Amino acid sequence: PGLSYTWIFNNSTLYLGEDSRRFVSQATGNLYLAKVEPWDVGNYTCAVSSAEARRRVWGPPTALTLRGDGVMGEYEPKIEVRFPETTYAERGSSVRLECFALGK
Numbered sequence: 666p667g668l669s670y671t672w673i674f675n676n677s678t679l680y681l682g683e684d685s686r687r688f689v690s691q692a693t694g695n696l697y698l699a700k701v702e703p704w705d706v707g708n709y710t711c712a713v714s715s716a717e718a719r720r721r722v723w724g725p726p727t728a729l730t731l732r733g734d735g736v737m738g739e740y741e742p743k744i745e746v747r748f749p750e751t752t753y754a755e756r757g758s759s760v761r762l763e764c765f766a767l768g769k
Contacts, residue, residue: 667717670694673710698729706731 670689672679679696681687686699694711708726715721754760 667715668694669714669716671712671714672696673712673723675707679709701729701731703731705729 688697710726711724
């Protein structure tokens with residue numbers, strides 16, 4: 666709670682306001698890219714901020730490169746589920762469940 670996630674792309678803040686291909690989950694901090702394009706290639710760094718602690722830390726940069734050999738098409742999609750088996754909610758409250766599938 667109280668954490669905010671930002672991604673840095675090639676040493677500049679990645680602004681996603683009007684970008685329907687990229688999304689940052691404020692629950693996990695994960696960056697999701699759909700339909701990777703050549704201009705997506707570069708270094709990505711996650712920055713985590715805590716207003717309460719008045720602190721911001723950066724992770725190590727992760728390089729994204731394109732593969733041109735078609736090898737990625739040999740693998741089946743990877744689906745990861747990281748939800749508890751049971752989710753509890755009070756009557757009348759709102760619940761949001763997210764689902765993501767990654768693959769080609």
